[in-house]
Amino acid sequence: MSIELSFNDEIANVMYATHGNPIKDCLQCGTCSGTCPAVEFMDHTPRVIIGLISAGYKDEVLASNTFWSCASCYHCTVRCPAGIDIADMMYALKRYSIWKGRHQEGLIGPVFSESFVKMIVNSGRSFEPLLAPTYIFKNGPQGLVQEAQTATGLMLKGRLPLLPKKIKGLKKFQNMVRRIIPIGEPS
Amino acid sequence: MSEKIGVYVCHCGTNIAGTVDVKGVAEWAAEHLKHRGVVIGREYKFMCSSLGQELVEKDIKELGLTRVIVAACSPHLHEKTFRTACERAGLNPYLCEMVSIREQVSWVHADKAAATEKSKAVISGGVERVLHNEPLEPIRVPIHADTLVVGGGIAGIQAALEIADAGYHVCLVEREPSIGGHMAQFDKTFPTLDCSACILTPKMVDVGNHPNITLLTWSEVVKVDGFVGNFKATIRKKARYVNTDTCTGCGICWEKCPKKVVDNVYEAGLGNRKAIYTPFAQAVPRYPVIDVENCTYFKNGKCKACQIFCPTEPNSINFDQKDEMLEVQAGNIILATGYDLFDATRIPQYGYGKLPNVFTSLEFERMCNAAGPTEGKIVLRDKTTTPKSVVIVHCVGSRDENYNKYCSGICCMQSLKFAHLVMERTGAEVYNCYIDIRTPFKDYEEFYKRVLEEGGHFIRGKVAEVTDAARLPEEEGKLIVQVEDTLIGKQRRIPVDMVILSAGIEPRHDAKEVGKLFGIACGASGWYTEKHPKLDPVATMTEGIYIAGCVQGPKDIPVSVAQGAAAAARVLGKIQQGVISLEPIKASINETQCSGCRICNGLCPFNAIAFIEDDKVSSINPALCQGCGTCVAACPAGAISGTGFSDAQIIAQIDGLLLRNLEPVEA
């Protein structure tokens, strides 16, 4: 038999390790949205997103850029009078939309996250220069120029190493990762 | 088996009969529990009807029943009914037991067979238990006619006056130098906006002059012994250093006193008083007190200005006065110790204590008060500038898991009142930032409408933060209130001159200790637990101790007054009875078995168990004992037995419920 999960429960289910109160507890008081430093860049305020989730407006939520605009500063989380871990809910929404392969066109967030993961899986370390190509073009030629200027500045100051680091126990590290997500068999 | 037991099974219409084979159960009891003394098993449509009761009475008389089991609804509903029926028929009421086959069987189970089986087991348990019941007599206690009222706020004042006017003596104890409580600090009261002092002062004066009221201010209860009808309270009367027999309250002493002190209690830190002072002009009693921490004489032995200028003969200032210990007898006690204001500094993002023009509700009340530190002028911290714009923040410390989960109830109306006063007196723009506006009582919603029409702005959203960091020119030199206007889904930054934090109310910081002192319990939020949340809101689990006002939970003036009167009515009822009878469900100690280990002494929350040095055994005061039975379970010597809930009864019931009584047990 199959159980029809509410969108609310689906999101709750992708918040596996977090220990906040359920989203259902939301009072719609707006403390989160009043606090959020990135709210101007969101198409819905965090409170509205919670409202949409509870009301089951899945498409509207997934089409929103709100959770991709979250900087994970956790200011909403510590202030929420209902004890909901809102920042982690935003993570959950990111996971959900990547998992379902449904997110707004032209967002850098998903691309960035996924290339970040690839990189770490391949080396065990993160390495800023490698990240650049994955997003620069998204900022258009003008962004490219800016980026180039910044980057050369950093180069000259010797703050951008030329070679990515790798951890020694990479094979075993990847076996560890394999036990959680499929990353293909060792070559 | 000498006992004769009658078993009565109720159909309760179809409520029980619908899911339980009532007839079958009754017959089963008569047949399979015969060897346990069941002589008759009957079923009837409605046992609680007069006919049903007569059925029982008839059998008691004609069959000479010595025990009765009624299987019907919950004992909380009809235990009294059937016990009185038995009493009418000459059987001791405590030899009748009820077992619930409605709330706990027919209503909660669907499977008829299972429900019927369970009913049998439940009845069998009752039968085994009732066999060990003993005839009991209710305990009768004489009631001392005096009453102790603790707390001189509006609730305590009301209670004291009601009882005193009825002609009985009251001792009213107040911690502060004057009665009046929080209400004395307010200027206007919602929703009628009548002046707080104008309606409170007459009542305070009545208390002061009432022949039936002994007023002990600047005093605290430190010990309570005894029990309902006969409490003995020990009260510390703190030294006033003023002789109240000669003092006329003329006020010269505090005029002359050179030492200014910031008044953090009455003026909420906004104004000053002297080292010798009465909190406010209409104080009752009018005698001042000397605040030893700040008095120059007590600090370095010089000054004595108050004494030098005191005009009375003999001089009323007495620096050698000592605290006194008084003992007060009382039949009943009313606790009306009120509330503390939520400490707004606990929410740093609201800036209270850091940003000067953020005020608490109590500060604002004082500011509005014509007799207050600003003579009723609404001004910024500089005491001169009138604000052009004000934000009132609702739910400060309330409805918030990080502070208090509950709604403080009064803040919405208080905030609306503030909004009105600000607009009326300054013409400033006023913004109320709220989560929900709660105006449930008479004329409250109408007041909300009025404020709306007066042009008050309402923003639905809990304020996120208050800052002085300007980003735009118009924000320069202002307080910026950052909040989501949830009705338009936008984050707004509102620049204003003044912010008022409508702080919630909390249980007194020492509520727990005080509760222990009087032997009553606090709920999860720290308010005292009433006997029943709906049907018995002013009584407590401890007989003879009543609660009124905010000690029981957040409430406004009208409700506090109502509760004060209600508590008084309950007390008067007890006094009128003269003698009251208590449920005889008590623990008692068998001295011959008591080893004097004293384990039980510490366990009793009502201090009902005392150790008798001479006999080296413990003994229980039946009037203090509430019958919880913890000591019974704890006694390693099995020397304590609980009437009504004895080991024998419970063990027998266990065996009965498990139907171990069916195969005859070897003698």
Next chain:
Amino acid sequence: MTEQFEPTIIGFTCNWCSYRAADLAGTSRMKYAPNVRLIRMMCSGRLDPTFVLRALSGGADGVMITGCHPGECHYIEQNYKALRRFLLLRRVLTGLGIEPERVKLVWASAAEGARFASETTAFVEEIRKLGPLNWGKPVAALENLQEEVSKLEEVPA
């Protein structure tokens, strides 16, 4: 499996919270497993651990102890004593070779009929998983002990 095992469970309730919770479950017609038979005491603090042993030795497969939530006891703090005894009891049971899961402690306020119902059903399922309690030697041991005790008590007279 031919027929499902129906456990017998004894429930101890306190007069002020959990018994009223049971009543509330009734008045709101909530359905739960019929396997639990309740005993009313004034307070969970009244619970003498030997009651539980008696129930288990007498044929119960599980025992449910219920009382007011911590901090809400009508006798101020007696439910904390129940809690302590409960913890002790679990150790004793383990010592006797009985699954401590056969005894469960549930806090339920007078307003929590739903909680009472769901906790009850849940517990019945847990016990059903554990299967019948075949209290073998411990029973004899315990009952002999009780006889001896009663003998000893007869002495003074």
Next chain:
Amino acid sequence: MKQYAYYPGCSLESLATSYNLSTLEVAHNLGVDLKEIKDWNCCGATAYFPVDELLAHTLVARNLALAEKDGLSDFVAPCSACYKNAYFTNAYLKKDPDLAEHINYALEADNLHVNGTMKVRHLIEVFIEDVGLEEIGKKITHPLKGLRVAPYYGCQLLRPRKENENVENPQFFESLLSALGAEPVDYPSKTRCCGGSLIITNRKAALDMVHILLQDAVNRKADVIATTCPMCNVNLEVYQGQVNREFGTQFAIPVMYFTQLMGVALGIKPGKLGIGKELVSGEPVLAFAY
């Protein structure tokens, strides 16, 4: 002497080398023994939770496991993001046996096991709580007299921790700066977010947030912004130029790691502290000390 398991984190090997240098110098000077965890891996920063929660926790747990294996009691991270990740994974490991089991199943493949017994701490906590302000004060040779510092706590050093400490208006950074002889300014946005990884995924938003932080610091007449996290530092310092271009401002306010300021006050040569590697010159700061 007590030894600490030191987890530098990826940034300290590239963009934030100066943080690493200054950390090790200052630690050495104050007799704090930092032992770098062998073969540590990236903690996933904030970019990881969007993909897989369990994997994110496992990556962190591997580092904790390595540290536990060394038999050390304290796990020290200089990066607030690393610190926050380690702090919570560690806490959840204790709270949530189910999670712990999943993680340890994965760690098995790396012959590792984690118990969550570490005490996870941020570098600044170690200096303030273990060394102590008094001790630091004694060692100061070049007090930063008159240097107005904006103490920037950022986010993840404080949040989402909720233990009854003041996460809205903390004071410990200020007291450290005072101990260095500097003058902490009342910095209204000291716990406001710098945008974090939005600098990559939503440049416009991040620059706007950085702009506010810089503006507040300038309004309060700060000579320098002190940071406790490489991410914050990069956003405030490296991208100051882009903020100026975006908003037509002329910000040129130095941004320094608190360890660099400590180093200067302790009389350590600027070069050894990586001063000179920044795009917005830190020279003006030195003027106050030398």
